[in-house]
Amino acid sequence: MHTLTHRVTARVTALLAVLVAVVVAGLGASTAVAAHPTAGKKPTIVLVHGAFADGSSWTPVIERLQRQGFTAVAVANPLRGVRADADALDARLAGIDGPVVLVGHSYGGAVITNVKARAPKVKALVYVAAFAPAEGEAAAQLAAKYPGSTLGETLAPVPLPDGSQDLYIKPSLFRQQFAADVPARETAVMASTQRPVRDAALGEASGAPSWTSIPSWFLLAGADKNIPPQAQEFMADRAGSRATVTVEGASHAVAVSRPDAVVKLIARAAG
Template structure:
């Protein structure tokens, strides 16, 4: 009789352990299903602006990858708002699943002009960036409030079609573009900067994507390219879901303060 009771108790205990293990496995599978590899977590698509290149997003990409995101820095041609937006649309067509678009500087004008009909773009993040309304240009917005000193630092290079490629003079690059980035690093940035065509900065924007897609804005507090007041005006007008001001940050805020940029991107990604 005693042996029978012990056997019953052991059987009951084993059954309980199996039940607990099964529940644990069920809980684990539920967590995995919520974040499946290659599932619905959005791809973060980063668009650089003038006087920069895709490498300017490297500190941001590194941190996003550590958080498990796929991040893509696209090559922005910097030739014209419409043609640059078409190039971005073509790149987006090759990405499966939802997308969060992030634009810096002139790159903000480019993400503003993506085809808003695409259901894959779930959020727009503007990082010290232009967010023009229809008919506005980047140059017009930069001059809408006092504080931009970019014009005095530019070195034009004439192109065959009569337009100009614009560079920031290397000797003035750090103070104008990246004052809070180490001098050694800004020397490299100045040497690898990509020019923007002057006609691109003066090209009128089309129907804004931010009118139909939720937006988030990070403002650079010590920006000498786009005055802080202009950045705030654009954020308010676009109905920004969250606006973060990084005090003392230069225009190169994605390089100097990548943690703040990543935090906002992750927030926009939901």
């Protein structure tokens, strides 16, 4: 009886040792996962629209990004002023975990250029027919740097109580100015839902640019009537673009008309 009891005790002890080893190993694995919660995680793509547009202008791009497994967020850009809009973007980035690729279209490029507080989580900047100002430069100044912009003659200003103006593109001229390569029925809706930019925002001087410390990629719209292609190329070269893609014949609304090209460049920037 004593021998049998001894054998049972030995087996129980061995079993407990195995269980302890399994638990310890599991805890070690859990600790490793907790230490690297974002290992292998794709960055979140944060899309910042420009003037005369809204978040829905990114719809074709978002659909394609989601099919590739990316999380995409279209930010509501206030279009009130560069610093104020960049602060609003910083606040939105605070609620996003993990690395971010920032994508700016048109005036939205000036906003991502001025991102500050959350810049450490931004791994790449993508400019899509966008402004990339240096310190002290304004969007309107860059648009006039080279010939080709016809935006000014299409604008309809609306006075604001503070003496500034909201700027819209006249609906009758919206397609030819902003989205000549987008179907007429679609541009009619875009013209009706466009959001105005405050004139002071286009004239506000930029702060220290984020592109001096964050890698950048540029997509140029070859038939852009808002920001002349030559100006876009100048900004891309100055920023040290990692890759610059020109979409020949593309209007300023290149994210709507040529979303595949936009997504391809974003995916490259995301690494």
